[in-house]
Amino acid sequence: MLQPTSPLRRPGDIDGCIELCIQNNAPACVSVTEPDHNPYWMFTIDKEGQLHSFITAESLIARRQDLPKVYALNGAVYVAYIEWLLKNKSFVSNETMAYIMPAKRSLDIDTEFDVELLQYLLRKNRVQTSLRKINTSTKSG
Numbered sequence: 709m710l711q712p713t714s715p716l717r718r719p720g721d722i723d724g725c726i727e728l729c730i731q732n733n734a735p736a737c738v739s740v741t742e743p744d745h746n747p748y749w750m751f752t753i754d755k756e757g758q759l760h761s762f763i764t765a766e767s768l769i770a771r772r773q774d775l776p777k778v779y780a781l782n783g784a785v786y787v788a789y790i791e792w793l794l795k796n797k798s799f800v801s802n803e804t805m806a807y808i809m810p811a812k813r814s815l816d817i818d819t820e821f822d823v824e825l826l827q828y829l830l831r832k833n834r835v836q837t838s839l840r841k842i843n844t845s846t847k848s849g
Contacts, residue, residue: 709799713817714784715826721809725787728805736788736796737805740779741814748775779806782814 710722717739725737748769750762769775785807786799793799817823 709786711783711786711816714782714815715817716813716815716829717784717809718813721785721807721813722787725785725805725807728807729787729789732805734805735792735803736799736801737785737807738787738799739782739785739807739809739814741782741809741811743778743780744811746772746775746778748778779808782809783816784809784814 710717721739725739728734728737748763751759752762753759781800788799792803812829815822815826815829817826
Protein backbone atom coordinates (compact mmCIF):
# COMPACT_ATOMS: atom_id res chain seq x y z
CA MET A 709 0.00 0.00 0.00
CA LEU A 710 1.39 3.38 -1.03
CA GLN A 711 -0.41 6.31 0.51
CA PRO A 712 -0.50 9.49 -1.61
CA THR A 713 0.31 11.53 1.50
CA SER A 714 3.94 10.33 1.34
CA PRO A 715 5.26 12.01 -1.82
CA LEU A 716 8.98 11.88 -0.96
CA ARG A 717 9.41 8.09 -0.86
CA ARG A 718 11.57 6.66 -3.62
CA PRO A 719 11.25 3.47 -5.67
CA GLY A 720 14.19 2.12 -3.67
CA ASP A 721 12.15 2.43 -0.47
CA ILE A 722 9.42 0.24 -1.96
CA ASP A 723 12.00 -2.26 -3.21
CA GLY A 724 13.72 -2.21 0.18
CA CYS A 725 10.53 -3.23 1.98
CA ILE A 726 9.88 -6.06 -0.45
CA GLU A 727 13.50 -7.24 -0.17
CA LEU A 728 13.27 -7.30 3.66
CA CYS A 729 10.21 -9.54 3.43
CA ILE A 730 11.96 -11.89 1.03
CA GLN A 731 15.32 -11.98 2.86
CA ASN A 732 13.69 -12.59 6.25
CA ASN A 733 10.80 -14.75 5.07
CA ALA A 734 8.56 -12.19 6.76
CA PRO A 735 4.87 -11.72 5.98
CA ALA A 736 4.96 -7.91 6.18
CA CYS A 737 7.15 -4.83 6.25
CA VAL A 738 6.38 -1.19 6.99
CA SER A 739 8.46 1.94 6.64
CA VAL A 740 9.45 3.80 9.79
CA THR A 741 11.58 6.76 10.77
CA GLU A 742 13.16 8.00 13.96
CA PRO A 743 10.75 10.62 15.36
CA ASP A 744 11.75 14.17 16.23
CA HIS A 745 10.56 13.69 19.81
CA ASN A 746 11.16 10.59 21.89
CA PRO A 747 8.02 9.34 23.72
CA TYR A 748 10.08 8.84 26.88
CA TRP A 749 9.99 12.65 27.19
CA MET A 750 6.26 12.93 26.49
CA PHE A 751 3.51 13.54 29.01
CA THR A 752 -0.22 13.48 29.47
CA ILE A 753 -2.04 16.23 31.34
CA ASP A 754 -4.75 15.35 33.85
CA LYS A 755 -7.90 17.36 34.62
CA GLU A 756 -6.00 19.45 37.16
CA GLY A 757 -3.35 20.37 34.58
CA GLN A 758 -0.60 18.24 36.08
CA LEU A 759 1.93 16.39 33.91
CA HIS A 760 2.25 12.61 34.03
CA SER A 761 4.89 10.61 32.18
CA PHE A 762 3.43 8.97 29.08
CA ILE A 763 5.86 6.07 29.47
CA THR A 764 6.64 5.12 33.02
CA ALA A 765 10.27 4.27 33.55
CA GLU A 766 12.08 3.45 36.76
CA SER A 767 13.79 6.82 36.61
CA LEU A 768 13.61 9.84 34.33
CA ILE A 769 16.28 9.74 31.64
CA ALA A 770 17.98 13.11 31.73
CA ARG A 771 20.19 12.98 28.62
CA ARG A 772 18.76 12.59 25.09
CA GLN A 773 21.72 10.36 24.18
CA ASP A 774 20.65 7.85 26.87
CA LEU A 775 17.07 7.48 25.61
CA PRO A 776 16.14 4.19 23.92
CA LYS A 777 16.01 4.49 20.14
CA VAL A 778 12.39 4.47 18.97
CA TYR A 779 10.75 4.52 15.56
CA ALA A 780 7.41 5.72 14.25
CA LEU A 781 5.41 4.59 11.26
CA ASN A 782 5.93 7.17 8.54
CA GLY A 783 3.08 6.07 6.26
CA ALA A 784 5.25 5.77 3.15
CA VAL A 785 5.29 2.03 2.41
CA TYR A 786 3.24 -0.92 3.64
CA VAL A 787 3.97 -4.38 2.21
CA ALA A 788 2.28 -7.66 3.14
CA TYR A 789 1.24 -10.99 1.72
CA ILE A 790 -2.48 -10.68 0.99
CA GLU A 791 -3.53 -13.86 2.83
CA TRP A 792 -1.58 -12.81 5.91
CA LEU A 793 -3.03 -9.27 5.82
CA LEU A 794 -6.60 -10.57 5.49
CA LYS A 795 -6.05 -12.87 8.45
CA ASN A 796 -4.33 -10.27 10.67
CA LYS A 797 -6.32 -7.20 9.53
CA SER A 798 -3.25 -5.03 10.17
CA PHE A 799 0.14 -4.48 8.58
CA VAL A 800 1.77 -4.31 12.02
CA SER A 801 2.40 -7.36 14.18
CA ASN A 802 5.33 -9.01 15.92
CA GLU A 803 6.16 -10.60 12.55
CA THR A 804 6.40 -7.26 10.70
CA MET A 805 9.82 -6.07 9.53
CA ALA A 806 10.83 -2.41 9.84
CA TYR A 807 12.31 -0.56 6.89
CA ILE A 808 14.05 2.53 8.27
CA MET A 809 13.76 5.66 6.13
CA PRO A 810 15.51 8.97 6.73
CA ALA A 811 13.43 11.86 8.04
CA LYS A 812 14.00 13.85 4.82
CA ARG A 813 11.92 11.27 2.88
CA SER A 814 9.39 10.62 5.65
CA LEU A 815 7.19 13.69 5.28
CA ASP A 816 3.55 12.66 5.74
CA ILE A 817 1.10 15.25 4.41
CA ASP A 818 -1.59 15.72 7.06
CA THR A 819 -1.86 19.50 7.44
CA GLU A 820 -1.61 22.67 5.41
CA PHE A 821 1.78 23.29 7.02
CA ASP A 822 2.96 19.90 5.68
CA VAL A 823 1.95 21.03 2.16
CA GLU A 824 3.91 24.27 2.60
CA LEU A 825 6.93 22.32 3.83
CA LEU A 826 6.71 19.99 0.82
CA GLN A 827 6.53 22.98 -1.56
CA TYR A 828 9.61 24.50 0.09
CA LEU A 829 11.55 21.22 -0.17
CA LEU A 830 10.62 20.79 -3.84
CA ARG A 831 11.69 24.38 -4.67
CA LYS A 832 14.96 23.87 -2.79
CA ASN A 833 15.60 20.62 -4.67
CA ARG A 834 14.94 22.30 -8.05
CA VAL A 835 17.43 25.06 -7.23
CA GLN A 836 20.09 22.55 -6.14
CA THR A 837 19.52 20.46 -9.28
CA SER A 838 19.84 23.57 -11.47
CA LEU A 839 23.07 24.58 -9.73
CA ARG A 840 24.53 21.08 -10.24
CA LYS A 841 23.69 21.25 -13.95
CA ILE A 842 25.32 24.69 -14.25
CA ASN A 843 28.45 23.46 -12.42
CA THR A 844 28.64 20.34 -14.60
CA SER A 845 28.27 22.27 -17.86
CA THR A 846 30.84 24.87 -16.72
CA LYS A 847 33.42 22.15 -15.93
CA SER A 848 32.88 20.28 -19.20
CA GLY A 849 32.81 23.41 -21.36
